[in-house]
Amino acid sequence: MSLQSNSPTAPGSPAPRHSVFAPFRALTSMQRRVFSACFLGWTLDALDFFILTFCLDQIGTTFHIGLETVAESLFWTLAMRPVGALLFGLLAERIGRKPTLMINVACFAIFELASAFSPTWPIFLVCRALFGVAMGGEWGVGAALALESLPKEGRGFFSGLLQEGYVTGNMLAAALSGIFAVAVAHLGLTGFAAGWRMLFVIGACLTLLVLALLATVDESPAWIAGRAAKLAKPPVALGLKLASNISQMTRFAPTFLFLTLMMFAFTSFSHGTQDLYPKFLKHDYHLSAPVISLVAMTGNLGALLGGMTCGTLSERIGRRKTIMFAALLAIPMIPLWAFSHTAVMLAAGGFLMQFMVQGAWGVIPVHLNELSPGPVRAILPGVAYQLGNLLSSRNGVFQSRATEHLFHGHMAPALGWTVLIVGLLVALITSLGPEAKGVDMSSNAAA
Known part of the structure; x- marks a missing residue:
């Protein structure tokens, strides 16, 4: 079955609007499969990344290093993502979204598995950097394939749901970490089967599900149309094609620079509230691994609902207003999120904070x-997106340093100040930018 049209339903049969999931039900079978594959790819990519955040202590113990040094692995993963975004983005324009995404998914599974068997800290860092290259390519190519294949009606809903694949991956990482800790304690697991390396192996193996699903989907109809238009023209040498792509990027430099700045604020917002939070719960509150897992999962549930709710809301009030609304409302959540006295209240704060952030x-x-x-x-x-990640990639290191040198070992103030500063920054930058809600994305993707 081929996606030749972005029409969600047959003529004269408008999609029902009585529930938030009506846009998804209105899709064709192939459109659902395309979206599911892109969502699952982003989910398992995030799972493989966030497993690391639940293993920082164990990894530090294995390699005999401290928290600040272990946090460098987060930095190198994030820092290398722009390389992957550029390489896989160029490849997606040349050979198509689908095959590029399949190559990308295979790469991040391989590098995740390699991380599990790293014998030394330097080799582990190299594996995480290579994983960052693969991770960097997934979001851009997957989002292009999904959004070019879906109807513009309900696009905000699909955007919110697609982005929450990242949150779902975080939630699965929290669940996997908690279940694994219980299994180790009750089943008497020892050695390799009881350590952080096994979590990385499990994450890599789950990625095979994405490859199986991607094999059944169609290419982006927009890329196919653009490809056909290209084939009708005289052939161009590979070097000239690369130069053309770079020329196009230069042509749209103002847009590119603005989006990079905006994504710096956004990635600081998400990583600043997520990456060290499990460590914070253990370090400041001495919670057990299963309790930390439950608190993190509660926060991720809020994130999932927040993404879908605000994505849908943006169809009514616009993209910019929705972003500003959510970013500013994250600030009042700081006391409950970082300074509560019980695990239940921390979970409630996590739910509300991540509802706004995501x-x-x-x-x-x-x-x-x-x-x-x-x-x-x-x-x-x-x-x-990934250059924004690069600019914010030392966020975890800075938060760790602030904890040690400014706040006498307490992580809560470092986390709270992060949300206050970055929440205001997200709202400010977004307010200064343009909006193109409802623009036609059905053609010229590869022109």
Whole structure:
């Protein structure tokens, strides 16, 4: 079955609007499969990343290093993502979204598995850097394939749901960590089977599900149309094609620079509230691994609901207003999220904080793709996103240093100040930017 049209239903049969999931039910079977594959790819990519955040202590013990040094592995993963966004974005424009995404998924599974068997800290760092390259390519190519294949009706909903694949991966990492800790305690597991390395192996193996699903989906109809238009023209040498892609990026430099700055604020917002939070719960509150897992899962549930809610809301009030609304409302959640006295209250704070943080994030896939011109849609959003990650990649290191040197070993103030500063920054930058809600994305993707 081929996706030749973005029409969600047959003529004269409008999709029902009585529930938030009506846009998903209105999709064709192939459109559902495409979206599910892209969602699952982003989910398991995030799972493989967030497993690391639940193993920082164990990894430090294995390699005899401290928290600040272990946090360098987060930095190198994030720092290398722009490289992957550029490489896989260029490849997606040349050979198509689907095959590029399959290559990408295979790469991050391989590097995750290699991390599990790293014998020394330097080799582990190299594996995490290579994983970062693969991780960097997934979001841009997957978002392009999904959003180019779906109808513009309900695009905000699909954007919110797609972005929450990242949150779902975080939630699965929390669940896997908690279940694994219980299994180790009750089943008497020892050695390799009881350590952090096994979690990395499990994460890598789960990625095979994405490859199986991607094998059944169609290519982006927008890329196919653009490809046909290219084939009708005289052939161009590979070097000239690369130069053309770079020229296109230069042409849209103002948009690219603005989106990069915006993504710096957004990635600081998400990583600043997520990456060290499990460590914070153990370090400041001495919670057990199963309790930490439950608190993290509660926060991720809020994130999932926030992304879908705000993504849908953006269809009514606009992308910018929704982002600003969610970012500013994260600030009043700081006391409950970082300074509560019980695990239950921390979980409630985590739910509300991540509802707002990921509520703002839920608008990002559609907002970036709508603002990106068709000829560079597989490249520009992903590269801008990952360059933003690069600019914020030492966030975890800075938070760790602030904890040790400014707040006498207490992580709560470092986390709280992060949300206050970055929440205001997200709202400010978003307010200064453009909006292209509802723009046609059905053609010229590869022109």
